Amino acid sequence: MKKKIFITILFSIIFFESFAKTDQKFLSLKKNKVNVRYGPSFDSPIKYVYKKINLPIKQIDKKENWRRIIDLKNNSGWIHSRMLKKSNSIIILENKILFSKPSTFSKPIARLESGRLLIIKTCQTDWCNINTDNYSGWIKNNNIWGFIN
Secondary structure (H helix, E strand, O other): OHHHHHHHHHHHHHHHHHHHHHOOEEEEEOOOOEEEEOOOOOOOOEEEEEOOOOOEEEEEEEEOOEEEEEOOOOOEEEEEHHHEEEOOEEEEOOOEEEEOOOOOOOOEEEEEOOOOEEEEEEEOOOEEEEEEOOEEEEEEOOOEEOOOO
């Protein structure tokens, strides 16, 4: 009897943990002005406003057309799904070198400061091809916010 209860509890934990993780993914802001609300409704008060297009955020829950998000600084709230798009950006968490090819032996192009927003063109196993301001090139995709490999 105890074995059945243990197996049932273990199965429940595994099932609910995997179910909860399915809602978690990175998205990007579609507009330059996006309202974040206390709850999943237009009637819910505005908590704060993002003013940065392409800012990467992490979806942690969803309810109908609303997504509960968290950002790099652990701010959270609800955003309507029409203000979000598939993730196309990252923020680097440490200074990085931008290279001309996906190799540390290739030509360095620029030094990028921690906290910089980068637009992703494509990613490979350890590298992402990105755009930022006047630069385009490759960075190692470790220590970044907004990307799940």
